[in-house]
Structure formats: C-alpha cells, structure tokens
Amino acid sequence: MDVAASYTRFAREEARSKSPTYERLALEVVGSAVARELLESLPPAKRQPNLLFASIRYLGGDVSRGDHVDVLLRRDFERIRQCMLQRSTQTNEPGRCATLLPYLAPFEEPIALIEVGAAGGLCIYPDQFEYDYGGVRVISRDPRDIPRPRFPCAVSDRHLGPHRAPDVAFRAGVDLHPVDLSDESHVRWLTALVWPEHAERAARLRLAIDTVAALGPQVVQGDLIDTLPDLVHRAAPHGRVVVFHSAVLCYLPATRRAEFQALVRSLPVTWISNEAPGVVAGLDAPSPPDKPSFLVAVDGRTVAYADPHGAWLEPIA
Structure with a gap:
C-alpha cells in the first residue's frame, strides 16, 4: 500500500x-x-x-x-x-487487558502467560489492574494497597464480564525492542503513542507503568518465532500456558505471519489473538460493527469483536 x-x-x-x-x-x-x-x-x-x-x-x-x-x-x-x-510502534495499551480477561478468568488452574510483542510488559500483568464491566467490577489479586488503574469496558453481554482476576503463576514477554519501564525516555515514548485526545488513557497508562515497573517485568529481547518455543518450555511447569498478542502481527510480512500461526498451533498452548480483521488468516468475521474493531480469537476460533484500546467487547455468537 x-x-x-x-x-x-x-x-x-x-x-x-x-x-x-x-x-x-x-x-x-x-x-x-x-x-x-x-x-x-x-x-x-x-x-x-x-x-x-x-x-x-x-x-x-x-x-x-x-x-x-x-x-x-x-x-x-x-x-x-x-x-x-x-523507534517502533509499541502501543503498550494496558486497557487491552479488559478484553483479554474474560478469556483468562474461566481457567481454574494457574496460568503461565506469554505475550508476543510485549513492549514494556504491561499486559502480562492483567491481575494487577482493576476493571469495570458496567456493574461487574474485578479487583486485583495483589493485596498491596497502591494506586491502580481501573479499565472500563462496555460489554454487550453481562455474562461475559469476569468476576475475578486470573491466577498467573508465570509471566514473560518477547519483543524485538523491549521497553525499559525504568527509563524515562522509554516511558515518554509509550506516552507519545497515546493519541492526543485520549487524556484518560494516558493517565491510566501512567498508573499502569508505576504499578508494573516496581515488579520488574520479564521481557526477553528476540524474534517472536525464534524465541517463543523456549519461553513455552520454561513456562510449562507453572501451569496452563497461554500465548497472546494484540496489534502485533500486522507489522509482520504475510510469510512471517503464516510461520507464526503454524508455530503457535504446533505448541502445547492456548492461543489468544487480538488483531485487526484480516491479519490472522482463517478467522471468520461475521457482521463486523461499524466502527474500528479488532477480532478476538481463542485457538483460531473467533469469539468477539473488541475496541482496539479495550473500551468495549462484543461477543460473536
């Protein structure tokens, strides 16, 4: 184009x-x-x-x-x-955790969470934030009394809103250029990626950075295809391995996307994708909403449309 x-x-x-x-x-x-x-x-x-x-x-x-x-x-x-x-486009939008959470919370066992294209690692801490699903609120599992961002997410089906945060026993990310949350120049870059009218998003991002930076997120530098198998091997002893990504595959050439999809399908993981329609091959996209949206899919099956920044979620029957 x-x-x-x-x-x-x-x-x-x-x-x-x-x-x-x-x-x-x-x-x-x-x-x-x-x-x-x-x-x-x-x-x-x-x-x-x-x-x-x-x-x-x-x-x-x-x-x-x-x-x-x-x-x-x-x-x-x-x-x-x-x-x-x-630089690169690393919109490390923690609000996307609100559209990830409904597909993590149902797991009863501990999960080992791996994010592909993790930037600063904010989204590997969905259990550290609070959420408002229009009357259904989810609080952090962490007992520390510290300021946390609360992410509002409008859901068209009230049953979709989870009632608890997941039990994350292992978490890691991979990125070609990890963002160091302790480096103010890196933090300024993440802030610059928030669109100018989105003051509330910027404020929540800052709170999320403060929350996660103190925990020392593990984001491995490397190529997603080369690095993922080793991360999955390390994660496996800790629980159900969940690999997820949001707005990442669109930056890969079509051949690399196909390689990644083949790889993740071959691994013993649950795979959650959150990408623009047409980016993940083979997904059905029935009756898309008349507004910018992502497709959420679990193991290659489309389950919902989502706001690109996590503000709403519409399940697909």
Missing part, C-alpha cells in the same frame, strides 16, 4: 471518531510534498502514521495547535526521521 492510500485509510478507518487531530494530520500528509519526502526516505515498515505522529510529539511538537503537518515537520525534519528509524 502506498503512502497516500495508507494515510487515507488510517484517517478514514482508524482515526475518524477517535482522534480528529490525527485524522486531520493524516489527510494533510496525503497532499504534503514535505511529508512524502520524509516518508519515502524510510523503509516501508517505518512509514506508519502512528510512528510519524508519535515521533513528532516525542520530540516536542505540539499537534494540538492546529499547525499544518508541513510546519511540524520543517521544525525538526532530520530528528523526526531519525526517531522513526530508531
């Missing part, structure tokens, strides 16, 4: 109704010679809208003032370009 088509799709299908600022900037990129020069100087995998806009904000650009994208880029063109080359 070329730059114009990619940014038009982002504006119309992802940013619309969620971020007027990013919708405007994405459409400005389409007609901007300055933006095209920047993006065409980068490898295709580094041309993503979220990566561009987060880099501008990370380096101090104020996207809320209404400046045209050309103005924002001319102020810091080379540093923005270098930031995009060095």
Whole structure:
C-alpha cells in the first residue's frame, strides 16, 4: 500500500471518531510534498502514521495547535526521521487487558502467560489492574494497597464480564525492542503513542507503568518465532500456558505471519489473538460493527469483536 492510500485509510478507518487531530494530520500528509519526502526516505515498515505522529510529539511538537503537518515537520525534519528509524510502534495499551480477561478468568488452574510483542510488559500483568464491566467490577489479586488503574469496558453481554482476576503463576514477554519501564525516555515514548485526545488513557497508562515497573517485568529481547518455543518450555511447569498478542502481527510480512500461526498451533498452548480483521488468516468475521474493531480469537476460533484500546467487547455468537 502506498503512502497516500495508507494515510487515507488510517484517517478514514482508524482515526475518524477517535482522534480528529490525527485524522486531520493524516489527510494533510496525503497532499504534503514535505511529508512524502520524509516518508519515502524510510523503509516501508517505518512509514506508519502512528510512528510519524508519535515521533513528532516525542520530540516536542505540539499537534494540538492546529499547525499544518508541513510546519511540524520543517521544525525538526532530520530528528523526526531519525526517531522513526530508531523507534517502533509499541502501543503498550494496558486497557487491552479488559478484553483479554474474560478469556483468562474461566481457567481454574494457574496460568503461565506469554505475550508476543510485549513492549514494556504491561499486559502480562492483567491481575494487577482493576476493571469495570458496567456493574461487574474485578479487583486485583495483589493485596498491596497502591494506586491502580481501573479499565472500563462496555460489554454487550453481562455474562461475559469476569468476576475475578486470573491466577498467573508465570509471566514473560518477547519483543524485538523491549521497553525499559525504568527509563524515562522509554516511558515518554509509550506516552507519545497515546493519541492526543485520549487524556484518560494516558493517565491510566501512567498508573499502569508505576504499578508494573516496581515488579520488574520479564521481557526477553528476540524474534517472536525464534524465541517463543523456549519461553513455552520454561513456562510449562507453572501451569496452563497461554500465548497472546494484540496489534502485533500486522507489522509482520504475510510469510512471517503464516510461520507464526503454524508455530503457535504446533505448541502445547492456548492461543489468544487480538488483531485487526484480516491479519490472522482463517478467522471468520461475521457482521463486523461499524466502527474500528479488532477480532478476538481463542485457538483460531473467533469469539468477539473488541475496541482496539479495550473500551468495549462484543461477543460473536
């Protein structure tokens, strides 16, 4: 997909109704010679809208003032370009735990949780957060009296809301470029990836970082396909192994996605995927909602549509 088509799709299908600022900037990129020069100087995998806009904000650009994208880029063109080359889109959105929890809570036995594309490891701690499923509240299993984020998630079926957090006996993640939650520059990058209108998301992210950083999350640096079998072997003695990922496979070439799917199906694990429709091959996607959504699947069977940031969950009958 070329730059114009990619940014038009982002504006119309992802940013619309969620971020007027990013919708405007994405459409400005389409007609901007300055933006095209920047993006065409980068490898295709580094041309993503979220990566561009987060880099501008990370380096101090104020996207809320209404400046045209050309103005924002001319102020810091080379540093923005270098930031995009060095960084990656690692939206470590802990709110996605709210759409993961209903498929973890039913397990009676302890679970060993492995996240592929874990970034800073926030989502391997679903038992450390609190949740509100519209009247059904779930609290952390951790008895420490500390501030914790509470993630609201609207569910169309009240029976879907879990009543307890899972018993996580082992947890680990894998990422090509792990995020160090003790490094303020890494934390600023995670914050820059939160869309500008989403102040509550940013506040919950900060609380989640404070909660998890003190626990020393284990995120292994490595390729997801090369590293996963060893992690599964290490996790197996601790309980039911659950491998999950959210908004990760979309960044892999189709051949690597196919390799990953073949690998995870061959391993003795429960596999939970949370990706945009069309990313995981072979999933049914009946009657998708008329809004940006992910498909949640368990062991290759579609079970729900979900908000990309965890704000709602709609089961598929």
